[in-house]
Structure formats: C-alpha cells, structure tokens
Amino acid sequence: MAAHGAPGVAQRGVGMAVQPSEIRPGAEFFLERTCEKTTPVYYAAAGGDFNPIHIDPEVGRAAGLGGPILQGMCTFAWAVEAAVAYVGDPTRVTKVKARFTRPVLIGDTVRIRGRVLSVEGGRMTAELAAVNQRGEDVMRNGIVECRTGEGA
Amino acid sequence: MLDRKHVGRSYGPFLYEAGAEKMREFAFAIAGDVPSPVYTDTPADVLPRDYWDRDFAKARHGSLVAPPTFCVNFAMKPFFAAITDREVGVDFLLLVHGEQEFEFLRPVRPGDVLSTTGVIADICEKNEKDFLVVRTTTVDAAGREVVKAVWTAVIRRA
Numbered sequence: 440m441a442a443h444g445a446p447g448v449a450q451r452g453v454g455m456a457v458q459p460s461e462i463r464p465g466a467e468f469f470l471e472r473t474c475e476k477t478t479p480v481y482y483a484a485a486g487g488d489f490n491p492i493h494i495d496p497e498v499g500r501a502a503g504l505g506g507p508i509l510q511g512m513c514t515f516a517w518a519v520e521a522a523v524a525y526v527g528d529p530t531r532v533t534k535v536k537a538r539f540t541r542p543v544l545i546g547d548t549v550r551i552r553g554r555v556l557s558v559e560g561g562r563m564t565a566e567l568a569a570v571n572q573r574g575e576d577v578m579r580n581g582i583v584e585c586r587t588g589e590g591a
Numbered sequence: 592m593l594d595r596k597h598v599g600r601s602y603g604p605f606l607y608e609a610g611a612e613k614m615r616e617f618a619f620a621i622a623g624d625v626p627s628p629v630y631t632d633t634p635a636d637v638l639p640r641d642y643w644d645r646d647f648a649k650a651r652h653g654s655l656v657a658p659p660t661f662c663v664n665f666a667m668k669p670f671f672a673a674i675t676d677r678e679v680g681v682d683f684l685l686l687v688h689g690e691q692e693f694e695f696l697r698p699v700r701p702g703d704v705l706s707t708t709g710v711i712a713d714i715c716e717k718n719e720k721d722f723l724v725v726r727t728t729t730v731d732a733a734g735r736e737v738v739k740a741v742w743t744a745v746i747r748r749a
Contacts, residue, residue: 472623485613485620486663490683502684511688512667516621516660523659529641529698530652532659536692536741 456527459589462563468553470521474509474543482513508542514549514578515539518567521551522583526563531588537567537581548572553583561589593721593746595714597679602672602725603708607665611645611701614657618642621658656698662729662738666693669709670725670742679711681723681746689722689745696736704732712741721746 457466479493488510491498499507515537523529543549550572553565567581615633616626622638624631633643640647641656648655674681699705709727716722723744729737 475623477625478623481620481624481626485617485626486660487667488663492684498684508687511691512660512663513621515691516658516663519660520621520658523639528651529639529656529659532695534692534694535659536690538690539688542687 456525459561459587462526462555462558462587462589464555464557466555468521468525468565470517470524470551471548472517472551473548474513474545476545478513478545479507479509482510482516486510486512486516488512504542504544506544508544509547511539511578514543514569517549518551518553518569518578518581519583521553522565522567522585525553525565526585526587528588531586532583533562533586534584535567535582537578540576540579541571543571543577547577549577551578558587561587563587592716593679593681593714593723597676597711598714599711600673600676600679601708601710602669602676603727604706605665605668605672605708607668607705607707609657609661609665609699609701609703609705611655613664614655614661614699614701615643617661617664618658621660652698652700654700656700659693659695659698661699662693662695662740665705665707666727666729666738666740667742668707669727670744673709673711673723673725674744679723681744682749685747685749686744687747688743690741690743692741694739696738697731699737703737705729705737706731709742719748 483489551569555565557564569578619631620626707729712726713724725742727740
C-alpha cells in the first residue's frame with residue numbers, strides 16, 4: 440500500500456474527517472501521493488487524458504520534459520480529495536481552482552497542503568498548494584470552497 | 592502564436608452517460624490503485640465510501656456519487672476539441688495544462704446523461720507563452736447545471 444503515502448501523513452479515510460466545529464481559520468490538512476511509473480497510465484484510463492506526453496516516455500522526452508509527466512488534473516484530483524477527506528463529504532466541495540507550476544515526474548512524491556482561510560455561514564474557504572519531495576511548487580494559488588456541514 | 596480571432600469559437604454539445612463502475616475506477620485511480628475491479632480490492636482505508644459502497648452512499652446521498660473531479664471525463668471534451676482544432680493550431684507537444692477551475696453545482700450520479708458545451712473565452716500572450724482559455728458548462732437531462740469549468744492551456748514556444 441506504499442502508493443497511499445507515508446504513514447503519519449494524514450491519509451484521512453472514512454470517519455476521519457474533522458467535526459464542523461473544528462474547521463477554523465489556520466487549521467491545516469494534508470495528503471501525500473507518489474507518482475509511480477504506472478500512475479499517469481492509470482489516470483489516463485480513469486480520466487480520459489491519453490495525451491502521449493503522459494504515456495509515452497519518448498514523447499515526454501521529445502517534448503523536453505525529461506520523460507512522461509503526470510496529468511495536472513491528477514494532482515488537482517489529489518488536492519480536491521484532500522479537501523473531501525477533511526470535510527468528510529465529497530458533495531460539500533463547491534468550488535476549486537489552482538495553477539500548475541511545474542511538471543510532476545515519475546518517482547515524484549506530491550504533498551498537498553490545505554490551510555483554512557475563513558469559515559462563515561457553514562462555508563469554508565481554504566488555500567491549496569502542492570510541493571514535490573524537493574519542496575518545489577507543483578501547484579499553487581489554489582483555493583477550495585466547501586460547505587462545512589455545520590447546520591446541515 | 593495563436594490568433595485571437597478564435598475567441599468565441601464553440602464546441603459541443605457533447606453527451607456523456609455516467610456509469611457506476613467508471614466512477615469507481617476513477618476513485619481507485621486517484622487513490623493510487625489500478626482503475627479495475629479485477630486488479631483492485633477497494634482500498635476502504637483511504638477511499639470515501641460515498642464513491643464505492645452502494646448501501647452507504649444510498650443512505651447518505653440517494654445513490655453513489657462520483658469524486659468531484661470525475662467530471663474530467665466529460666467536461667474536458669470541449670477543451671480537448673479546442674486544443675486539437677487544426678484551425679486554432681495548437682502544437683500538442685508544446686502544450687501544458689496551466690490552470691484549472693471547477694464549480695460543482697451538484698454531484699454526478701450513475702445514470703446521469705450529461706451534455707457539455709465549451710467556448711474559447713480568451714487567447715493571450717504572457718512571458719513568451721500563449722494562453723488558451725476554454726470555459727465549459729455541463730448540464731443534466733433536465734437542463735440543470737452540473738459543473739462549470741475554466742481550462743487554461745499554456746503553449747510554450749518551440
């Protein structure tokens with residue numbers, strides 16, 4: 440189960456979401472995933488993006504990217520799942536946006552970090568960022584909005 | 592560089608019928624597993640039950656629900672159509688995904704028949720790179736909005 444991330448890093452699953460009352464500005468949530476050799480291919484099969492720069496090592500190299508790169512949307516999916524796990528319900532995520540700043544390559548471990556900015560009227564806004572194992576940004580300027588479940 | 596005359600060019604509607612197993616496979620893939628019921632035992636420790644456990648999801652949501660970003664399977668279609676449109680002339684090899692934005696108006700459920708349209712909302716140049724922005728809207732069979740998205744491609748110079 441190594442693909443699910445290192446122990447100790449919040450891999451929140453069922454029943455591990457925080458209570459709505461614990462969601463407050465400054466609170467943080469994390470999720471870690473590694474891009475294995477097969478990850479871009481599996482993501483392509485599930486999400487439909489078969490651009491050869493994600494699949495074919497030669498094309499990835501020809502594109503000057505050093506090999507196949509992970510679909511930005513897979514990193515984005517991980518970021519959204521970090522928020523889903525935090526609020527405990529996928530239907531509570533209402534809006535999300537982010538900018539991709541650097542390709543994720545095979546062997547990279549991506550650490551998603553969310554930080555709650557504001558909570559008001561049963562809704563929270565959090566910033567989202569992702570770094571690789573060298574601490575370099577792969578995704579930044581991320582914002583996610585969710586219902587907290589308070590009063591639901 | 593890309594010609595701004597393509598701003599306003601539209602794509603679709605494209606139809607997509609959501610299915611439970613495809614939704615589960617997507618959930619497996621983003622949890623780090625193989626998108627296949629043959630190869631994957633549901634990783635219940637990391638995967639919300641809302642995505643795979645029929646009874647749990649039915650009690651909570653009325654049916655299984657898709658992971659929010661499952662919408663790439665249908666909402667990306669007009670973006671793909673734009674970046675592969677010969678008239679627009681994007682070089683696929685020089686393209687990377689620059690920015691993404693989603694607004695989720697309701698969860699996607701098995702059996703949903705979804706229709707997506709998109710329009711090139713902007714073409715501009717920044718730091719020697721071309722930016723192509725496509726806005727998409729997905730509606731259900733009753734015409735209610737399901738997902739709105741903004742897709743930004745960044746095209747590097749050769």
